[in-house]
């Protein structure tokens with residue numbers, strides 16, 4: 542079953558990095574191998590990158606609601622490593638679906654689903670990540686990463702046009718609430734150590750990807766708090782497993 546999924550580029554797609562690739566790390570920030578994260582997309586407006594998103598299906602991308610994606614105007618660039626080059630595919634956003642808001646600030650449901658106007662073509666540079674079930678919660682045995690453009694903005698030794706990633710360790714709710722204040726962190730958030738630069742990736746909508754036994758899951762999406770570059774404060778992600786039924790509902794009904 543796994544093998545047939547691999548051939549059809551399901552989310553069980555195996556990642557590999559060519560041995561000849563030069564890997565550049567600055568602190569904990571590593572320049573990713575081109576297309577190592579084939580679900581990572583760039584949301585663009587008039588040719589400019591403004592947020593990241595994550596491909597979960599050939600018609601659907603997940604991002605942060607606060608990216609304010611404009612349907613029929615903004616595009617999704619797929620199969621992209623260096624923002625100075627052309628992406629493998631560029632697809633207009635057809636429609637944006639937002640989680641119902643409860644009016645709280647900071648928003649507790651900072652998630653949008655973007656429907657693509659034409660299906661993405663899967664291949665070695667473009668393929669989806671798995672969406673976790675409710676019981677697939679990352680713990681210390683998982684390996685988690687965030688990836689994005691604009692890494693460690695302002696550091697001369699990091700090229701912000703190229704996709705970078707950072708390995709992250711997760712912080713439990715108790716510690717996270719202690720750092721941020723209880724009212725701000727809900728059970729629908731996942732926190733990670735700031736790991737110096739992770740909170741300075743400067744890229745809203747970027748994914749928290751967690752891997753177990755070779756399968757990569759979209760565990761979270763960067764939300765508020767992540768752009769302050771405060772090394773003492775955990776980075777905060779919207780917990781995707783909490784919204785699994787909403788994602789299934791929207792993607793099946795539309």
Ligand SMILES: *[C@@H]1O[C@H](CO)[C@@H](O)[C@H](O)[C@H]1NC(C)=O
Pocket residue numbers: 568569710734736737738
């Ligand atoms: C890298 O991350 C670890 C924790 O994940 C942290 O202790 C260390 O200070 C970081 N290194 C740099 C250079 O920021």
Ligand SMILES: *[C@@H]1O[C@H](CO)[C@@H](O)[C@H](O)[C@H]1NC(C)=O
Pocket residue numbers: 713715716
């Ligand atoms: C949360 O993490 C802190 C710091 O690592 C630890 O001391 C504490 O026991 C953890 N709490 C729970 C409930 O796991």
